[in-house]
Amino acid sequence: MPTRQTRLRGRHLLADPALNKGTAFSPRERRELGLEGLLPEAVETLETQVARAWACFGGLGSDLEKFRFAQALRRTNSTLFHRFLADHIDDLLPIVYTPTVGAAIQRFSLDHQSPSGGVYLACSDQPRLEGVLRQAAAGGAVDLILVTDAEGILGIGDQGIGGIEICLGKLAVYTLCAGFDPQRLLPVVLDVGTNRQSLIDDPLYPGCRQPRLQGSAYDAFIAAFVAAVQAVFPGALLHWEDFGVANAHRNLATYRHQLPSFNDDIQGTRGVACAVVLAASRGAGVPVEDHRIVVFGAGTAGCGIAEGLVRLLQRSGLSEQRARGRLWLIDREGLLLEGQTIASPLAARFARSTEEVSGFERDADGRIGLLEVVSQVRPTVLIGTSTVAGAFSRAVVERMAAAVEKPIILPLSNPTQLAEATPADLLAWTGGRALVATGSPFAPVLVDGLERRIGQCNNCFLYPGLGFAAVAVGAREVSEAMVDAALEALAERIPGSSDPTAPLMPTLAEVGSVARAVAEAVAKAAVNEGLARLAATPAEAIERLDQASWEPVYGAVEAV
Known part of the structure; x- marks a missing residue:
């Protein structure tokens, strides 16, 4: 770790989370940096500080208390925070990221403290966005901007500027899993208003208490933001997060070729789901091109997954038309059908003709529901992105399992309470035959006297390595081939790809090595x-990954 130089002294230095080492400052550093009298006598190691943090963390009651503790640590000592996460990943990741971050976002108006580490760009800032971004970066280099407008947070919808918490959480995961330098990451929330009336009426809500920008006004604000990013941080990767369905797809399509740009809800979720389907297919001995796939939930995630599966089926030898014919999408109005009013153009591409479903039974409102689709289609893969808790009922699952030897069932909605089914029920209803992965963490399930760990389709297994590689090699854009390379690398690391009884995701303890495998595959694909821009050969790409990697260890701090 190189020596860092600073003009800060005393309390001002201790207030800088990038430089603060707390009790780990050496006696010499304390003298030269004006810290004498501001710290206890003992000079401690980072390991001792982590042990103290862990002891305190273990004494806390609720997950929200633990979330607040972790955020306080992040605001005061960045190195200690990230080392704490790395040493206790199984316990900390569900706290700083999903599912706990969803509850924290809903309490943002009550719990917000400044400074939070986030950047808030309001509609009124539009004429001076470039200057505001420069000020927020404080002269530092930025490699990645993670931005949200918080319209579609974690299955809980419009949360206003509380969405900054998901940006902070996902950036912590970038560092934890892939080795990003946290000082070169920028979390941004675009405060374009909120359509949640309870926030508009809340005197404690610190954001713009007005309805969201719509139409051309919204698009103009996004265009101004992207232009400011390009001017202030040329070459930086722009990670879009938790935008509403229509805006998410339109923003990605508009800007992905103008600057390195990636949407985790669309491309990351899709990549992880496709990796699981690919691995499960290999484990079950079923060719990918033979699958019949039902996706329950036609929002951003569901449509993104469906498009990814089309690409996966095409790479297996099917034409695009035949590949699309293997997918059946269902939303709140039932099976998507031609002639319906379908808000998303992407979802409309999967609408079935009325002739195809002439033999399907409809309910009193003329809709074709999930059970009927499963009965008629006899899917081999069932994916849930609906946030409709319990949607995969016993009747649905037993009907599917009656026609398929090893049904692949992925209830991916989160938080946990919104999952379409629990793994315990899915395995019980299929006699232990189902190949299951979920979107939220679940406890292991006992099957025939043996404990079966449930793989969590956590995007942390894909997006950190993908983003890190794109930055390290200076990718001009994030191409579909780069996403394909990421999901293929992930699929190879999934235990269930060789054993149908094994989990359909690696353990969280393996996330660092998985991220590295993903990063290497993506970097080579970019080359x-x-x-x-920064690598001409695969060997140079790997070297760039090594050079860009950051570790949470203390270096010397020198007064200037």
């Missing part, structure tokens, strides 16, 4: 496509 092969001619998109890497």
Whole structure:
């Protein structure tokens, strides 16, 4: 770790989370940096500080208390925070990221403290966004901006500027899993208003208490933001997060070729789901091209997954038309059908003709529901992105399992209470035959006297390595081939790809090595496509990954 120089002294230095080492400052550093009298006598190691944090963390009651403790640590000592996460990943990741971050976002108006570490860009800032971004970066280099407008948070919808918490959480995961330097990451929330009336009426809500920008006004604000990013941070990766369905797809399509740009809800969720389907297919001995797939939930995630599966089926030898014919999408109005009013153009591409479903039974409102689709289609894969708790009922699952030897069932909605089914029920209703992965963490399930760990389709297994590689090699854009390379690398690391009784995701303890495998595959793909500005060969790409990696260890701090 190189020596860091600073003009800060005393309390001002201790207030800088990037430089603060707390009790780990050496006697010499304390003298030269004006810290004498501000710290206890003992000079401690980072390991001792982590042990103290862990002891305190273990004494806390609720997950929200633990979340607040972790955030306080992040605001005061960045190195200690990230080392604490790394040493206790199984316990900390569900706290700083999903599912606990969802509850924290809902309490943002009550719990917000400044400074939070986030950047808040309001509609009124539009004429001066470039200057505001420069000020927020404080002269530091930025490699990645994680931005949200918080319209579609974690299955809980519009949360206003509380969405900054998901940005902070996901950036912590970037560092934890892939080795990003946290000082080169920027969390941004675009405060374009909120359509949640309870926030508008709340005198404690610190954001813009007005309805969301719509139409051309919204698009103009996004265009101004992207232009400011390009001017202030040329070459930086822009990670879009938790935008509403229509805006998410339109923003990605508009800007993905203008600057390195990636949407985790669309491409990350889709990549992880496709990796699981690919691995489960290999484990079950079923060719990918033979699958019949039902996706319950036609929002951002569901449509993104469906498009990814089309690509996966095409790479297996099917034409695009035949690949799309293998997918059946269902939303709140039932099976998507031609002639319906379908808000998302992407979802409309999966609408079935009335002739195809002439033999399907409809309910009193003319809709074709999930049970009827499962009965008629006899799917081999059932994916849930609906946030409709319990949607995969016993009747649905037993009907599916009656026609398929090893049904692949992925209830991916989160938080946990919104999952379409529990793994315990899915395995019980299929006699232990189902290949199951979930979107939220679940406890292991006992099957025939043996404990079966349930794989969590956590995007942390894909997006950190993908983003890290794109930045390290200076990718001009994030191409579909790079996403394909990421999901293929992940699929190879999934235990269930060789054993149908094994989990359909690695353990969280393996997330660092998985992220590295993903990063190497993505970096090489960028080189092969001619998109890497900083690497001309695969060997140079790997070298760039090594050079860019950051670790949470203390270095010397020197007064200047």
